[in-house]
Amino acid sequence: xxxxxAENAGFCFGVKRATDALxxxxxxxxxxxxxxxxxxxxxNETYNKWLYDRGVRVTDIGEIEALAASAxxxxxxxxxxxxxxxPLEHEQLLDRLAGSTPYFSYRDCTCPFxxxxxxxxxxxxxxxxxxxxxxxxxxxEVVGIMSYFEYEKFTVNSAEExxxxxxxxxxxxxxxxxxxxxxxxxxxxxxxxKSQEIFKKLYTNALIxxxxxxxxxxxxxxxxxxxxxxxxxxxxxxxxSSNTAKLYSICKENCPQTYWIExxxxxxxxxxxxxxHTKVGIxxxxxxxxxxxxxxxxxxxxMNENFAELLDATEIKTLNTGDTVTGTVTSVTDAELYLxxxxxxxxxxxxxxxxxxxxxxxxxxxxPGDEIEAFVIRVSDVEGFAELSKKRVDSDKNWQKxxxxxxxxEVLTGKVVEVVKGGVSVLVDANRVFVPASQTGxxxxxxxxxxxxxxxxxxxxxxxxxxxxxxxxxxxxxERRAREEAFWxxxxxxxxxxxxVKSMTSYGAFVDLGGVDGMVHKxxxxxxxxxxxxxxxEIGQEIEVFVKSFxxxxxxxxxxxxxxxxxxxxxFTGKYAVGDVASVKxxxxxxxxxxxxxVDGVDGLIHISQIAQQKIGKPADVLELGQxxxxxIIAIDEENQKVSLSIRALLDEAxxxxxxxxxxxxxxxxxxxxxx
Numbered sequence: 001x002x003x004x005x006a007e008n009a010g011f012c013f014g015v016k017r018a019t020d021a022l023x024x025x026x027x028x029x030x031x032x033x034x035x036x037x038x039x040x041x042x043x044n045e046t047y048n049k050w051l052y053d054r055g056v057r058v059t060d061i062g063e064i065e066a067l068a069a070s071a072x073x074x075x076x077x078x079x080x081x082x083x084x085x086x087p088l089e090h091e092q093l094l095d096r097l098a099g100s101t102p103y104f105s106y107r108d109c110t111c112p113f114x115x116x117x118x119x120x121x122x123x124x125x126x127x128x129x130x131x132x133x134x135x136x137x138x139x140x141e142v143v144g145i146m147s148y149f150e151y152e153k154f155t156v157n158s159a160e161e162x163x164x165x166x167x168x169x170x171x172x173x174x175x176x177x178x179x180x181x182x183x184x185x186x187x188x189x190x191x192x193x194k195s196q197e198i199f200k201k202l203y204t205n206a207l208i209x210x211x212x213x214x215x216x217x218x219x220x221x222x223x224x225x226x227x228x229x230x231x232x233x234x235x236x237x238x239x240x241s242s243n244t245a246k247l248y249s250i251c252k253e254n255c256p257q258t259y260w261i262e263x264x265x266x267x268x269x270x271x272x273x274x275x276x277h278t279k280v281g282i283x284x285x286x287x288x289x290x291x292x293x294x295x296x297x298x299x300x301x302x303m304n305e306n307f308a309e310l311l312d313a314t315e316i317k318t319l320n321t322g323d324t325v326t327g328t329v330t331s332v333t334d335a336e337l338y339l340x341x342x343x344x345x346x347x348x349x350x351x352x353x354x355x356x357x358x359x360x361x362x363x364x365x366x367x368p369g370d371e372i373e374a375f376v377i378r379v380s381d382v383e384g385f386a387e388l389s390k391k392r393v394d395s396d397k398n399w400q401k402x403x404x405x406x407x408x409x410e411v412l413t414g415k416v417v418e419v420v421k422g423g424v425s426v427l428v429d430a431n432r433v434f435v436p437a438s439q440t441g442x443x444x445x446x447x448x449x450x451x452x453x454x455x456x457x458x459x460x461x462x463x464x465x466x467x468x469x470x471x472x473x474x475x476x477x478x479e480r481r482a483r484e485e486a487f488w489x490x491x492x493x494x495x496x497x498x499x500x501v502k503s504m505t506s507y508g509a510f511v512d513l514g515g516v517d518g519m520v521h522k523x524x525x526x527x528x529x530x531x532x533x534x535x536x537x538e539i540g541q542e543i544e545v546f547v548k549s550f551x552x553x554x555x556x557x558x559x560x561x562x563x564x565x566x567x568x569x570x571x572f573t574g575k576y577a578v579g580d581v582a583s584v585k586x587x588x589x590x591x592x593x594x595x596x597x598x599v600d601g602v603d604g605l606i607h608i609s610q611i612a613q614q615k616i617g618k619p620a621d622v623l624e625l626g627q628x629x630x631x632x633i634i635a636i637d638e639e640n641q642k643v644s645l646s647i648r649a650l651l652d653e654a655x656x657x658x659x660x661x662x663x664x665x666x667x668x669x670x671x672x673x674x675x676x
Contacts, residue, residue: 003300005282006226007330008219009236009293010346012243012286014111014185015042016336016385018083021109023380025078026054032075036067038090039140041082041109042287043238046263061090064097071103078105084140085110085118087147112335113185113213114141120182120209121148129207130177132156132165134195135184139242142184152177159194166202179206185213186243186286188250189220215331216243216286223247223283227254230281234267235260236296237285244285251283264295290346290385319345319386323376324393332366339372345386349374353389356427357417359453394430402431402468406460411475413457419448426458426470433458439471483515488552495547497559501537509533511545511559518557520545525561527568527601568601569641575599578633584645586627594619596631596645604643606631613651 011019018041025035036059040048048058059067059079071077079094086094094106110118121131131153135142146153152174156162169175181199183192192212199206227233233251237244239262252258261267280300284293319325319341327339327347337354339347349372351362366372374388375396405412414428416435423436435458442448451472457479458470499511499518508521525536537543545559576582576598584596584604593607612622623629635644 002278003280003282003297004226004230005293005297006219006222006284007340008215008222009282009284010286010288010290011385012213012215012219013333013335014083014113014213015286016348017111018042018080018109019047021107022051022056022080025080025107026056030076034075034077035080036077037080037082038064038086038106039082041080043241043244043285044262044287044289045238046292047287047289061086061093064093068097068101068104071101073103076103076105078107081106081108081110082140083109083111083114085114085144086140087144088118088122089147110144111185111213113211114144117145117182117185117209117211118148120211121145124180124207125149125151127151128177129180130154130174131180131182132162133182133184134162134187134192136242139184141186141242145182145184156195159191159198162195163198166198179203180209181206182209182211184242185211186216186246187212188246189217214333218331219243219283219286220246220250224250224254226281226283227251227258230255230279231257232280233258234280234282234296234300235284236262236282236293237288238262241285241287244287247283247285251281255281261296264292264299267296267299319347319376319379321376321379324373325376325388326371326373329366329368329370329372331368332363334362337362337366337372339374339388341386345379347374347388348385349388349390353377353387353391355391355430356432357415391430398429398431399466401429402433402460403463406463406468409459411457411459412470413455416451416454416456419452424448424451426456428458431468433460433468433470435470435472439473441473441476480515487514487516491547491550491552491557493547493549496544497546498542498544501539501541501543504533504537504539506532509537511543513557516555516557518545518547518559520559520561524548524559527562527566568599572599572602572643573636573638576633578636580633581630581650582633583628584631586623586625586629589619589623589625591618594623596629598643598645602641602643604631604633604645606645606647610634610644610646610648613648613655
């Protein structure tokens with residue numbers, strides 16, 4: 001006989017969450033405290049009997065007000081809401097009683113997946129919508145869900161029933177309303193898929209919410225696959241458990257020899273122990289403790305002559321608090337991981353026992369099949385779970401890295417995960433390192449929240465016991481010094497930089513060259529005289545500069561900005577020579593002559609004696625400011641960059657040419673001029 005237990009058998013996330021909360025309360029109950037569950041916490045008689053033996057009693061909504069009234073300081077009352085959830089009006093009653101009765105309280109253990117459907121129903125509750133839920137109408141989960149939708153609503157137990165309902169909408173005058181479809185968390189997947197197809201074909205405005213729990217989906221898919229391979233299937237779970245009923249139905253369809261039991265003793269009742277089967281599969285509902293599953297497996301295996309070999313193959317072992325063990329991930333949610341250790345209990349690692357970073361998603365970090373080493377915090381044989389801590393193992397392993405880094409003055413990297421009193425907490429290899437505010441590098445007038453979530457480099461500056469103190473500022477300062485040293489080591493005259501204008505004074509501008517500033521004197525900014533650097537530059541402007549000179553010891557750099565190719569004198573000498581005629585503009589007049597602009601930035605002097613052929617008293621007698629005239633370049637002083645111009649030279653040349661012209665040509669020209 002080959003016995004196989006489905007990986008996803010047993011407590012689901014929602015049930016585990018509820019049992020954890022209740023068991024923690026049992027362990028830490030106050031003196032005289034009475035603990036109740038509103039209805040049975042889960043659908044499993046074995047577990048509920050275990051609760052009863054520990055003083056937990058079951059109550060119903062009709063007894064709640066009297067129970068609250070009986071609560072006193074000597075005998076307080078705590079009520080736990082079952083994983084299936086409760087109707088809205090019951091929740092409102094509990095809220096009112098807890099608010100008005102100081103010694104009465106309740107803990108809502110509704111499964112988050114169920115709570116999600118509550119919110120869907122509540123948020124979509126309006127008279128222009130109709131709500132349809134695929135599920136068992138009498139099931140506590142369904143009763144609770146339906147209470148959150150105030151208007152037209154229906155429950156259907158199958159796709160066929162849904163088809164009949166929607167075809168009657170015409171008679172119910174519901175065709176103008178927006179239909180909403182959701183499912184009980186433990187609903188049969190095949191029925192859900194058929195229901196969706198019906199809805200999509202009949203409606204274009206339908207709202208469909210996929211609310212079947214992903215653990216339920218995995219459980220049903222695995223049960224279907226396993227039952228096809230086996231000649232005997234044993235499904236374990238409470239008789240009132242909806243999800244167990246779905247598993248039984250799925251397995252029965254694939255394997256006729258499928259039996260539904262609640263306790264290991266029922267194996268003998270159904271003559272399953274002595275049955276001759278070669279392949280046996282075991283599946284279990286979400287409310288079945290792991291211990292019960294293991295007992296069924298053990299009972300069937302012990303009756304098999306090959307039990308010893310099977311035991312070796314499965315490597316079933318015992319976990320003890322304080323052990324460090326390695327297991328394989330079987331299921332992942334963002335709240336916790338489930339692991340298989342080949343033991344009689346299933347491993348559970350909550351998100352807070354994996355990382356301190358609340359933004360991390362476990363579903364992105366892990367997948368089924370991954371191996372994880374963890375520390376055993378607590379083992380519960382009754383519920384079949386062992387609580388583990390990966391963080392504890394990581395912390396122990398990585399603490400030595402922190403110590404070594406402190407001794408060797410090494411740089412570490414980590415993420416700022418929290419702002420705490422006096423500084424921030426940085427997660428480095430699963431260890432928290434405290435960085436005082438003064439060592440963060442954040443200015444005093446800024447909030448430390450500005451670096452929360454950032455990856456930072458730091459050094460350990462002190463270790464106190466198991467507490468490490470680090471500094472981000474030290475690393476930043478060392479990195480800045482290293483950059484500066486490299487900068488000065490590569491510095492040379494003529495080197496070109498692109499930098500941003502950082503600040504300006506009346507005498508120049510400071511440019512950031514990459515952590516080191518250089519200064520451009522205003523005389524280096526333009527070939528023309530300027531009053532301030534602001535006449536040419538703006539703060540933040542990117543410019544190209546070159547090193548004119550530097551002093552590495554004093555950390556000073558003199559920069560140049562204007563280029564020879566833009567030098568007006570070079571432009572002038574490249575275009576004109578002595579003897580050339582240029583059109584010039586009169587820009588200034590003095591008693592001794594007039595200054596005329598030849599090219600932008602270069603003026604020439606027309607001496608008063610070179611303005612006209614006859615003697616004049618002053619330049620203004622002949623010229624006007626802004627007037628454009630032709631002038632001949634009669635001299636260029638390269639050394640002093642001065643130019644002499646003459647208008648008279650052109651007038652004299654014109655007169656000489658006219659005097660040299662024959663008389664008949666002169667007459668002809670005059671006649672032509674008159675004709676014009």
